[in-house]
Amino acid sequence: MDTTQLLKGVLDLAVLAVVDGEDGYGYDIVRRLRDGGLSDVGDASVYGTLRRLYSSGALTSYVVPSESGPHRKYYGITPTGRTQLKQQRDDWTVFANTVTGLLKGTREGVTA
Amino acid sequence: MSTTDTPTVAPEVQEFLDAVRAQLADLDVDEQRDITEGLEADLTDLVAERGRGALGDPVAYARELRAAAGLEPEMAGPTGRRGWWHRVDRALDACRARTDRVVQALPGDAAPLLHWLRPVWWIVRAWAALELVDLLFGRGRYAGDLTVVPHLRGFGWALLLLAVVASVQLGRGAFWPGGSRGPGARLVLVLLNAFALVMIPLVLVQVVARDGGAPDDRYGRGWNDGYRAGADEVRASVDKAGLYADGKWVSQIYPYDAQGRPLVGVQLFNQVGQPINVVTQPEYVDDIAHPNEGKPLVYYPWTNGATQVLNVFPIPSRVQEGEQPSATAFAESTPPVVAPFPLAAVPSVSLPGIRTGVQRPDR
Numbered sequence: 271m272d273t274t275q276l277l278k279g280v281l282d283l284a285v286l287a288v289v290d291g292e293d294g295y296g297y298d299i300v301r302r303l304r305d306g307g308l309s310d311v312g313d314a315s316v317y318g319t320l321r322r323l324y325s326s327g328a329l330t331s332y333v334v335p336s337e338s339g340p341h342r343k344y345y346g347i348t349p350t351g352r353t354q355l356k357q358q359r360d361d362w363t364v365f366a367n368t369v370t371g372l373l374k375g376t377r378e379g380v381t382a
Numbered sequence: 383m384s385t386t387d388t389p390t391v392a393p394e395v396q397e398f399l400d401a402v403r404a405q406l407a408d409l410d411v412d413e414q415r416d417i418t419e420g421l422e423a424d425l426t427d428l429v430a431e432r433g434r435g436a437l438g439d440p441v442a443y444a445r446e447l448r449a450a451a452g453l454e455p456e457m458a459g460p461t462g463r464r465g466w467w468h469r470v471d472r473a474l475d476a477c478r479a480r481t482d483r484v485v486q487a488l489p490g491d492a493a494p495l496l497h498w499l500r501p502v503w504w505i506v507r508a509w510a511a512l513e514l515v516d517l518l519f520g521r522g523r524y525a526g527d528l529t530v531v532p533h534l535r536g537f538g539w540a541l542l543l544l545a546v547v548a549s550v551q552l553g554r555g556a557f558w559p560g561g562s563r564g565p566g567a568r569l570v571l572v573l574l575n576a577f578a579l580v581m582i583p584l585v586l587v588q589v590v591a592r593d594g595g596a597p598d599d600r601y602g603r604g605w606n607d608g609y610r611a612g613a614d615e616v617r618a619s620v621d622k623a624g625l626y627a628d629g630k631w632v633s634q635i636y637p638y639d640a641q642g643r644p645l646v647g648v649q650l651f652n653q654v655g656q657p658i659n660v661v662t663q664p665e666y667v668d669d670i671a672h673p674n675e676g677k678p679l680v681y682y683p684w685t686n687g688a689t690q691v692l693n694v695f696p697i698p699s700r701v702q703e704g705e706q707p708s709a710t711a712f713a714e715s716t717p718p719v720v721a722p723f724p725l726a727a728v729p730s731v732s733l734p735g736i737r738t739g740v741q742r743p744d745r
Contacts, residue, residue, distance in 0.1 A: 281450070296424035313428060314443045318450025321417050325452075336423070340391050343420025 273310055283362055284308060285319050286328065286347065286355040293346040295334070296320060320345055328354050393555050395425045398437045401475055405444030408457045417451055433493060435486030439479040441472055471565040474572065500553060507578040508549035512542055513585040530589055624661030633662050633681070634721075635695035640738035642728040646720055647684070650693050657693035664705040677701050682711055682718035696720050 277284075288294070288302040296317050303311045323329045328351035334342045347355070391399075399421060406414050428436050437443075449455045485493050516532040532538040552571070625632035637648040650658040664678035679701050684694035698718040700711065711718055732738070 296420055297427040300424075312446050313424070314446035315450040317421065317424065318417075318447040318452075321451040325416070333420070339426055340422035341420065342423040 274312075277308065277311060278315075280362065281311070281315060281319050282323060283355070283358040284311075285316060285323065286351055286358070289329065289345055289347050290352070290355055293344050295342040295344045299345070323351065327351075391422045391426060392429060392434075394434045394437065395422065395429055397555070398440050398443075399425065401440035401471075402444045402447070404471070405441055405457055406448070409453070417447065433486055434497075435482040435493065437479075437482070440475055467565040470569055474565065474568050501550060504549045504553040505546050506582065507575065508545035509542065510578050510582045510585050511549075512538070512545050513589065514581055517585070517588065625658065633660065633665065634697055634699075635660070636723050636725075637695055638723075638725075638728045640731050642730045644723045644727070646696065648695050649691070650695065657691070659692035660695070660697065661692070662697060677703060678705050680705060680707055680718075682707060696723070 300313050300316045324331050329345045330348050331345050445455045512532045637645040652658050662681035664680050679699050681697045681699045683690040683692050683697050698720050700718040
């Protein structure tokens with residue numbers, strides 16, 4: 271199954287989750303997602319998501335100048351973002367449990 | 383605040399980012415800035431960690447970025463406005479991305495090595511271009527042979543240096559006005575590079591054939607030298623100085639009068655009264671009758687007391703040490719003399735009604 275399709279639905283949630291603990295800049299957040307197991311996540315998808323979450327007020331952003339390289343744009347979560355994260359986490363848990371239960375039932379149905 | 387002018391961004395990142403921005407051209411300035419701000423740093427990190435091949439296709443990248451940001455994936459507005467060029471740009475981008483992927487997939491350290499070798503290519507293509515100019519318009523055109531440093535009327539080294547600088551600047555992307563490359567410029571550059579790639583073997587064959595590629599091929603080299611000498615002569619004929627008879631260099635004239643007796647001190651002028659000046663140079667004539675033992679025969683033209691007069695014959699000469707004429711030659715122990723005439727006397731000549739050996743009266 272193509273996991274990129276699944277990923278699209280939960281990328282907002284995943285991004286909010288990894289930013290929740292600690293502010294991060296674009297590539298740093300990509301790295302956290304990959305280290306967390308989402309190895310197929312596309313850079314541009316993450317950056318686009320960050321911009322969108324910023325526009326909707328879920329994230330705040332600030333630029334940190336760098337002496338050795340280009341400036342980095344950091345993102346941090348806002349209260350709105352935290353609310354959204356909690357909401358989506360609950361939704362996800364319910365959804366995942368539902369699908370898991372559904373799959374169990376199907377398998378038992380087939381094997382029985 | 384814009385970070386686009388940060389000078390520490392690698393050229394490939396900048397190029398990729400420019401291509402991405404081109405796909406965001408329909409957004410207003412603030413939106414564009416929001417969406418691309420910080421990308422320099424992110425892409426720089428990406429390249430540092432996974433190589434430039436990880437950049438991929440900027441168009442696909444922009445599409446993903448737009449989609450994830452909740453914008454229309456494709457750029458709005460008529461893409462056909464600059465449709466054809468846009469397609470060229472995309473085709474070049476795709477080509478670039480594919481090449482990068484192939485290079486990245488090479489075993490070992492091939493990718494950084496190839497990247498590191500790019501300046502070498504810039505120098506080689508500059509050299510090939512100059513050799514080509516030499517072949518078409520310079521020495522190679524006549525003689526069909528090229529030297530390692532193009533001859534180009536003696537300006538070879540200077541022009542080579544200039545061409546190398548231009549090529550390197552072009553390669554670094556520092557040559558285009560404004561620093562950005564339109565699809566037209568990119569296309570021209572690709573074609574020029576391809577052309578250079580094709581021409582280099584041809585030029586190399588020419589150079590190697592000339593410069594000791596086959597040192598034992600004496601016949602071939604002799605043939606080349608002869609051909610070149612002939613070619614040089616043909617070119618020199620345009621501005622020959624001095625006297626020639628039947629196309630051959632004349633350094634001395636021995637006049638005889640109508641009775642066939644040798645004459646000394648004869649002044650010659652042409653049909654419009656210009657002196658027929660001879661140009662002499664030291665000669666090494668070492669035959670049995672005149673054993674000069676390797677010393678040069680140096681000519682001492684006649685003078686009118688103030689300057690040399692080069693249209694008076696025969697010209698005195700002497701065999702001496704060194705090629706420089708001596709100012710005091712005529713006071714030395716072996717002064718220049720009129721060398722013996724090649725023929726002691728020649729048959730007399732006459733025409734009916736024409737008297738010889740007299741001064742021509744004024745008209």
